[in-house]
Amino acid sequence: MAGTMPHAIFIEPEVDGPGTFAAYAAELPGCAVFASSDDEAAARMPHRVTEFTGWLRDRGEPVPAFVGDNWYEVERAAASSDGSDGRRRAAFSLDELSPSDEEFGRWMRWLELAREDLADALDATGEALAGHQAAMTAIVSQDLALAQQLGAESDSDALGDDPVDRVYAARDVLTDALVAAGPTADGVRRALRLAIADDLRLAAELRGSAG
Numbered sequence: 001m002a003g004t005m006p007h008a009i010f011i012e013p014e015v016d017g018p019g020t021f022a023a024y025a026a027e028l029p030g031c032a033v034f035a036s037s038d039d040e041a042a043a044r045m046p047h048r049v050t051e052f053t054g055w056l057r058d059r060g061e062p063v064p065a066f067v068g069d070n071w072y073e074v075e076r077a078a079a080s081s082d083g084s085d086g087r088r089r090a091a092f093s094l095d096e097l098s099p100s101d102e103e104f105g106r107w108m109r110w111l112e113l114a115r116e117d118l119a120d121a122l123d124a125t126g127e128a129l130a131g132h133q134a135a136m137t138a139i140v141s142q143d144l145a146l147a148q149q150l151g152a153e154s155d156s157d158a159l160g161d162d163p164v165d166r167v168y169a170a171r172d173v174l175t176d177a178l179v180a181a182g183p184t185a186d187g188v189r190r191a192l193r194l195a196i197a198d199d200l201r202l203a204a205e206l207r208g209s210a211g
Contacts, residue, residue: 005067008074009045011038012090015079022197025049026074026094027064029107029189030114030196038073045071055200059113061106086141095190104183107192111178114199115171121206122164128206129163135202136163142198143170146191152177 008026015022015034023041025031031052035041046069053063077090099107122129129136144154152173159169174195181188 005070007049007066007068007071009042009071010090010092010094011041011073011076013038013076013078015087015089017087023073024092024193024197025052025071027066028052029193030110030200032193032197032201034201038076042071042073052200055117056110056113061109061113082145086138086145088145089142089194091190095187095193097189098184099189099192101183104188107196108175108178111175111192111196111199114196114203115175118199118203118206119168121203122167125206132202132206133163135205136167139198139202140166140170142194143174146187146195147174147177149187150177150181150185150191152180 010024010026012022012024014020019036021035021038021041023033023035023038023045025045025048028049031049033041033044033048035044049066049069049071053066056063075092075094077092079087079089082088125132140156140159144156147154147170154170154173154177159166174191178188178191
């Protein structure tokens with residue numbers, strides 16, 4: 001029946017360390033839920049999909065229509081320590097598939113929209129940014145790691161000292177790496193999935209602290 005059409009979720013345990021989980025909507029790269037249990041992450045996905053598609057629609061992006069709210073786990077892979085203070089984020093089987101040219105262009109637009117959303121939140125947060133230094137550092141580290149995996153050279157020391165400037169500079173490094181790599185490069189789908197999700201997550205956290 002149409003109302004029970006299934007939609008796939010990927011689950012990432014240990015996303016921020018032990019006892020933390022992320023869930024990703026397979027059909028919407030960048031649509032993610034972060035929670036303290038896998039059950040909570042999966043249960044919140046239908047609402048998150050509605051939020052995410054509404055966010056895209058408000059910005060003029062065409063979005064798919066989802067029939068029913070039967071979102072279920074199809075794959076699980078855990079994040080791990082990268083040997084320093086960060087996390088090596090999980091990859092899933094779908095990440096190995098190259099997007100089409102049309103998908104790549106669409107998801108690059110989503111990434112730019114997510115970056116604009118994060119920039120707006122950074123600008124609005126003001127003095128409350130002091131409480132988000134770790135999250136901002138994680139964004140920078142993740143962007144540079146993804147860029148390196150796509151074959152780009154990246155140097156954290158070259159980004160400057162200001163935390164906000166570093167976020168913007170790392171964003172540019174990753175965007176340039178994605179453009180240079182193109183849709184057929186290994187890791188492109190994963191990089192877009194993670195970058196969009198993490199930018200929107202930090203933007204939401206910043207708005208919550210500023211409000």
